[in-house]
Every structure is written in C-alpha cells, then in structure tokens.
Amino acid sequence: MLGGVNGSDGTPGQAAIELRGVVKRFGDLIAVDHLDLEVPTGICLGLLGPNGAGKSTTMRLLTGQAIADAGELRALGFELPAEAKAARAQMGVVPQLDNLDVDVTVEDNLSVFARLYRVGDVGAAVDRALELARLTDRRRAAVDELSGGMRRRLLLARGLVHEPRLILLDEPTVGLDPQIRTQVWSLVDELRSRGMTILMSTHYIEEAERLADEVAVMAHGRIIARGRPSDLIAEHAGRETAEVYGPPARLAEVRAAAEARDVRVRPAGPAIAIVGAERAVDGVTPTDAVWRAASLEDVFVMLTGEEAE
C-alpha cells in the first residue's frame, strides 16, 4: 500500500532532502549552523544528536514552519520555503509531542487529515491507515479512551494517511515506555521495508542503531559525522571498548596512561571507557576491565561530548 517513490516529479536518483549552508538563528542563539544534509531517496536516515543540537529546528525548516536565515533547502525537489506547501503535500510528519484531537474519534482524526492532504477517496485512506496502525476495531473510539501505544500508532498513521513519499519522524519514541517504543519501532521497520524515505531525529542511540540505514550525528547545529552505524564505529571508535571501574584516582591514572598512547577515553557513568582498547593492551588497560564490542554510543559520546541516554 505505501509505495516508496510514487510521485511523478521525483527524478530517479534525486535526493529527497538537500540542505546546503543552512543557518537558523533565534536571537543570539544559532540553532542550525551552516548545515549540509542530503538524504537519498529510499533510505532511513537517523539524525542523532543531544537535546538542543538543532534536530527539531531542522525538521521545522523542512515543513516551512521555520524560515532559514541563509542557505539552500530542497525537499522532494521543491524549493523551501517558497514551495513548502507543495512539498508538504507529499510529506508525512509525525511530531515529537502528541497533538491528536482527543475528544473526537480515531476515524475523525484520520479523515480530517486525509482532507487536509486532499486525498481523493477519504474513506479508503482512513481504512488503510487504520489497518497500518492496527486500530481498525477502535475506529469509533474517542482518542482519550486509547492506550498510550495506540495513540502513538494513531499519530504515525495520521502522518501516513496520504501515502507520502517522505516521512519526517521527530523523536518518535521520546518519553515512551519500552513496550510502546517496541511497537513504534516495528511500525517504522515496516515502512522501511516498503522502501519509504525516512528522516528520523532521535537522541536514543539504540533507536538510531536499530532503525537507521545511515546515521548523521548532529551537534551545535551541524553534522559532525555521517555514515552507516558500523562504518561510524570502525572509523571513530575502533573495534573494542574496555570499561574500567574504580576510585577516581585510579581512573585518572588509567586515563592518563591511555591518552599517552593516543587512545581516547570517555566517561561512562561511574566508570571510564577506553575506546579502541585493542590498541592499548599491554599495561594500559587493566586486567579487570570489562571488554565489549565498540558501539555507536562510544561514537556519539566521543563526538558530542555528551553522555548518551
């Protein structure tokens, strides 16, 4: 039902999103700072960054709800913000915060948006979206009677009611309990397997690792690293990480020894993590260290300087 590229004006091979030198300021704060970002058609790109990195602003720039101070922006071949409305017609947006109409039915929420998106057969579109969200048997329930997981699935289905070519998922599972998070992930997986183009912002490492074909790490309004998760790990973290526990004085000693060998160390809660520890075996990494495979979390923490959630 939900095809990938189905618009007639999408040139094959053309990027779904192209941002060049994009700047967005709020007073003195630079939210987006000379951002370059390209999202090829048909992939799921995870925009991974700490809170305040500029992810949500980037999303709002793409829908024309924020206007850039400088730079070139194109989405689905449309120039932004001039042709934002045409771009939005073929885009599905799933917001970070639930903004469903809670007093009306599940069905009404979907049919209103089917109309806003000028869908020809509203009834059929609503049926399709209900099926996707597995809410067909709750179609006449008021939204405030739904469980948290159902509401989240409805929010996703609402953004897909018009079979968009591109989906913007803004922190799709922020603040959700693990069970609901899994439901959302399997829905997003389903969309990916249909070849939809997805831009997903998140500050959960695991989410990016699970869902994204490629990850772009964002900090201070720009992309600081990008690639497939495994490539990013190999490039920025190496093969293995060794976590060392102990009193602060001992940790400081280990850190100094590792850094003398040009091996990087990052904080890991109460411990420290020697990243790329395979290059610091003899005498540097203590024998009681806990070894594990290097992860995207190591990359994230080292690049952004922020501890991951």
Place this chain on the structure above:
Amino acid sequence: MNRLEQAAIAGVMSREVANFRTFWKATTFSSVLEPVVYLLAFGLGLGATIVNRVDGLEYVEFVGTGMVATAVIFASALPAMFGTFVKHRFQRTYDAILAAPVDVEELVTAEMLWIGIRAGVYGCFPLLVSFAFGLDPSPGMLVVPLFCFVTALGFAAFGIAVAGTVGKIDHFNYVTTLVITPLFLVAGTFFPIDQLPQGFQVAAQFNPLYQLVELVRHAAFGFEATDLLRFAVLIGFAFAMWRLAVRQMTARLID
C-alpha cells in the same frame, strides 16, 4: 498554488465540525438559556417596574433585538481567543495542521469562517426567544443572520489576533475588561446610547456592536438609508481584523 485554497479551508473547517459535534449541546443550551434569563431579569423586572418604553419600543422589543449583538460577541470573540490559544499552545493542533499543505492564512480564514457561521446562528437565538416574550416576527429579520455572520467574522478575527499576540492566557482578562465589556455596554443593548455623554455617542459610531444593534432593530422595525453605511462598517471591520489576525498568527506560528 492559489493563495487561498478551498480544499485547505474546508479541511480545517471539517476538523472544527468534528470537534463541535462533541460539545454542541452545552453551547447551544447556554445560548438559548442566556437570553431567557436576561429577558426575564431585565425585560420583565426592569421593564415592568421602571421603564415601559424605550425609544418608542416595548422594553422586550428593545432588549430582545439588542441582545442579538451580545450573543454574537460572546459566541465569536471569546471562543476565538480561548480556542485559538488552547489549540496553539496546549493542544499543538496548529503545529499538526501546518505540517499539512495548509498555510497560516488559510488556517486563520477557516477558523474565522467557522466561528462566523456558528455565531451567525447563535446570534438569532435571542430573537427566537423574544418571539415567545411578545416580539413580533417581521420579514426584515431574515437578513439578521447575515448581519450576525459578518459581525462575528470581525470579532472572531479580533479574538484570533489577540490570541496570536498575548503571551499568557491570563492576559485575556485585560482584553475582556478593557475592550469587550465596554464594547458591549456602549452598544445600545440594554439602554439607548443617546442617554450617554456626547463623547460616548461619537465613540459608539466606531463600535461594530452598536452598528449591529442598530441594524437588527431596523431589520425588525424598519430599515433606514444609513443602514447600508452601517453594514459597510461591519464589512470593513471584518476585513481589517482578518488581515490583523493573519499577521499576528504568522508571527506566532512561523519561526
């Protein structure tokens, strides 16, 4: 794309209709009951004991027609102010709508049209209630819904503009006390404005509610030549407030 697309406006209005279906009983109940209470209190109480005739009209005729304007402003300005603020700030409804192919101008226009239609209907209730209290129906009254609709458009847009300007919902108190209450008191609803000092009488000419009150009374008891001018004032008010609302909401909704 066209500047104002009908599909976008209809879509936003369909959302309002879907929501209205869940609370229409309560609003309709109070819209019918309110004029009954006023007519009983003022019309029968005040009218029977103190004043019998005002401006050559029975007090029920005077208040019954005047209350149309009260019904219109309370069914337009207040829902627009609170509704817009709540939908924007608390429910984030406008974020959702603006992520669809709808722009701020279409959104504001649709909201205003919907409130205009609603208040146009509710504005007629005082007349209908007054029939039971002795007001005689007349053919001129058939245009009252149109007068109510146009006035309500203006006050709906006014309310949206206010909501797009204030920082906190408590600030609405300033607007209701300083703007709405004076407008509705100096509109000739419960007493004729020619009893007021000269300054107020001149100011009342700029009060759209006063113009609506006059138009409704003339619709009931005979039109005058100046009524076209009065209607033009209402249209001008609606147009100016529409542009103001679009401007304020654009500043509020687009970063």
